[in-house]
Amino acid sequence: MSEQRALAFATAFGGEGSPVVEVEGERLRYSPGRLVWIGDRAVLLSPGENLDKCHACTGALAIHYLEPAEEGFRVTGTWPALVQGSGYGEPPSDWSLSGEFAEYPAVVEEGGYTAQGCTSGGVTLTELRPERPVQSGLIRTIYSNQSGFGANNGAEIDGEIVNINKGVSFDVTYSGSRAFTETWVRRGDTFQLRGGETRMPQC
Structure with missing residues (x-):
C-alpha cells in the first residue's frame, strides 16, 4: 500500500x-x-x-x-x-475516516480557532462519494470565552456527536455552561441542522 x-x-x-x-x-x-x-x-x-x-x-x-x-x-x-x-x-491534525455517518466513508475533522481569549470550533463531515466529495456545514462543538467581553464571557460549552442513525440523522449534545441537544438530518447529499440555526455561541 x-x-x-x-x-x-x-x-x-x-x-x-x-x-x-x-x-x-x-x-x-x-x-x-x-x-x-x-x-x-x-x-x-x-x-x-x-x-x-x-x-x-x-x-x-x-x-x-x-x-x-x-x-x-x-x-x-x-x-x-x-x-x-x-x-x-x-x-x-485531528481527522479520521468514519463509516458511521453515511453510505460512503467520511473524513471527520475537528478543529478550532482562538483569538483574544475566545475559542470556537467544530466538526466537518466530508463524505467521499464516488462522483465527488460532499461536505456538510460546520457542526459546532467547541466554545470557550475567557476574553472578558460579551454576554457569554466565562462560558465553557462542549458538544458531542451521539445517536448516529446512519444516513438519516445524528444528535449533538452540549454540556458545560449550557445543556441542550441539537439534531442534524440528512437532506440530499448533506447533513443539515434541523431548524437551521444553532444555539451554540461563537466568537
Missing part, C-alpha cells in the same frame, strides 16, 4: 518529494497522507502546510480522486483545500 500511495501522490502532484502548490493565492506544501479505495476509485488524502505561518493562515487536507490507468493512476478530480486546517499554517 505504501508503494501504491507514493505512486498516487506522485501522479496527483506531478512528481516526487513535497510539492508546493498555490491555492487561492497561498502556498501549501503537501505530503502523503492516506490512500483509500471507494469501489474501483482511489482517494488520496494529503495534508498541506501553509508556508505563511500567520495566525489566521490555514493549512488544508487535499483530496484527489484517481482511477487505475495502465501501470499507475490517472487523476479524475482535485480538491486541494476542501478540508481546512487551523491557524499558524497547520493542516488538519
Whole structure:
C-alpha cells in the first residue's frame, strides 16, 4: 500500500518529494497522507502546510480522486483545500475516516480557532462519494470565552456527536455552561441542522 500511495501522490502532484502548490493565492506544501479505495476509485488524502505561518493562515487536507490507468493512476478530480486546517499554517491534525455517518466513508475533522481569549470550533463531515466529495456545514462543538467581553464571557460549552442513525440523522449534545441537544438530518447529499440555526455561541 505504501508503494501504491507514493505512486498516487506522485501522479496527483506531478512528481516526487513535497510539492508546493498555490491555492487561492497561498502556498501549501503537501505530503502523503492516506490512500483509500471507494469501489474501483482511489482517494488520496494529503495534508498541506501553509508556508505563511500567520495566525489566521490555514493549512488544508487535499483530496484527489484517481482511477487505475495502465501501470499507475490517472487523476479524475482535485480538491486541494476542501478540508481546512487551523491557524499558524497547520493542516488538519485531528481527522479520521468514519463509516458511521453515511453510505460512503467520511473524513471527520475537528478543529478550532482562538483569538483574544475566545475559542470556537467544530466538526466537518466530508463524505467521499464516488462522483465527488460532499461536505456538510460546520457542526459546532467547541466554545470557550475567557476574553472578558460579551454576554457569554466565562462560558465553557462542549458538544458531542451521539445517536448516529446512519444516513438519516445524528444528535449533538452540549454540556458545560449550557445543556441542550441539537439534531442534524440528512437532506440530499448533506447533513443539515434541523431548524437551521444553532444555539451554540461563537466568537
